[in-house]
Amino acid sequence: MELQQVQNNLVIPEEQIITKSPNPFIEANTHEVSLSHLQNDCTIPVFSKDNECTLAHHEFIDAVDSCARTVFSGQRILKPELRVSHVIKGRIPEAIGKPVKELTEQDKTIYYERMMFKIEVPSISETINGNDLSLVIGGVRAYNQENLYSKKNYEKFKVFVGFKNMVCTNLCVSSDGMVEELRATSIEELKSKVLELLGTYEMQNHLNALKQLxxxxxxxxxxxxxxxxxxxxxxxxxxxxxxxxxxxxxxxxxxxxxxxxxxxxxxxxxxxxxxxxxxxxxxxxxxxxxxxxxxxxxxxxxxxxxxxxxxxxxxxxxxxxxxx
Structure with a gap:
């Protein structure tokens, strides 16, 4: 029988669970999953008035990853590390009326209301007060901040670029390295705005401000x-x-x-x-x-x-x- 792991009363195939980092960049009630889990095992929410799909979590991650590889081409860029929380459970139409204890894994559907990811660029680094820092790019998506009961409109994303303290995985984010409410209706528009953020980020000014501390x-x-x-x-x-x-x-x-x-x-x-x-x-x-x-x-x-x-x-x- 295939091994599985249970988290928050949710059964996830073991190959989709990432070994817990001893010091994750965010804790709270999150757990780490693979990108393939988001792509293959999760449903995509829709706007209920017109049944239009939202931009899926994995599409958001792919878009930012593509932008990072464009702007920082030639640098060593690691695979995205992502954490999720607030699982939304459902079931397929054929499972309507089934008691919960009789549901099989094929009967269940899930998606995550909240997701955060980071992409590390270890070849861009600095040392401050004896701590090694490396560049990181990432983002946050929270469906609870969307009105999914309306028609499709601009969707909200949070995107950042900054540095990760390698000693503790703490993130250092400045105002010019973050867009707290990036709005987009398509992947192309999303990429355009992410590229704009990465292009205007003043990396050296950020590092100088951190060094002065x-x-x-x-x-x-x-x-x-x-x-x-x-x-x-x-x-x-x-x-x-x-x-x-x-x-x-x-x-x-x-x-x-x-x-x-x-x-x-x-x-x-x-x-x-x-x-x-x-x-x-x-x-x-x-x-x-x-x-x-x-x-x-x-x-x-x-x-x-x-x-x-x-x-x-x-x-x-x-x-x-x-x-x-």
Whole structure:
């Protein structure tokens, strides 16, 4: 009998399950599957008013992979690594009325509401604060952000290009390396907009900004004040919030940052209690791994923007609410 593995009450053929990475780029409730599983074993949602197909997850991945190989031709480009969550289950018409316990695998249909992938380009790399980084391109698709009960219209995608910290697989994403809501109605339009993003990404500026983080240190008291203000942020009156840089991490993630300050093997405090901004940034991005797929990239970008504003404040000795 063919071996199978059960995840989230879903039986997936063993050859379609990827061995779990010891440190995946996103955790939450995701699991890793193969591209062929998306292509061959999953149904494709449709817009119910006109029965038009959505752009399938595997088509999205193929489009971005093609663009990456066009822009970075001559570089070593790895196969896409993808993670999925929120399985949507169904059954074929012939299985209508069958009790659940009598359903065979041939009776069942599935697709994943949320999917994230990354494509690594290890031949483009840099070292920051002793950590090796490599270029990554990727994207997010979340069907829960589409109105599938309407007619086919522009579909939403999230696409990014940035760097992966090889020590911890944390993703470093900047504002010019991400489109949080890319809209397209066809594969051709999608490719055109992905190529535009990759062509305008200022890689060296991004790396320079990341390198500067290791030059600035928070004392133990400053870090404690920063964390305390992060905890306070979500409870501020709305008029006050509007005047303060946004924080998208939740309380549980802030607790994880506090724990990492003491215990993280790569990014914890120094002996005198101080910690540089590169390590703080990586504590933020490490905590973000517990986010769901649909909020992951937004929080990644928010962490980058927040730490850059903190860095600017320290360089220019200017007021910053999170340290005041």
């Amino acid at each position: 290791s030059e600035h240190y928070l004392t133990e008291k400053q870090f404690a004040r920063f964390l305390g203000k992060c905890r306070m942020y979500n409870y501020l009156p709305k008029p006050e919030k509007r005047e303060i840089p946004t924080l998208m991490l939740n309380d549980g993630q802030i607790n994880s940052i506090a724990k990492g300050y003491y215990e993280d093997e790569n990014f914890s405090r120094q002996q005198d209690g101080s910690i540089n901004l590169w390590n703080v940034f990586n504590l933020l991005t490490e905590a973000n791994k517990s986010s769901y797929i649909d909020s992951f990239l937004g929080r990644s970008l928010n962490a980058h923007e927040l730490i850059q504003k903190l860095s600017f404040s320290m360089q220019n000795d200017s007021p910053f609410w999170y340290l005041n």
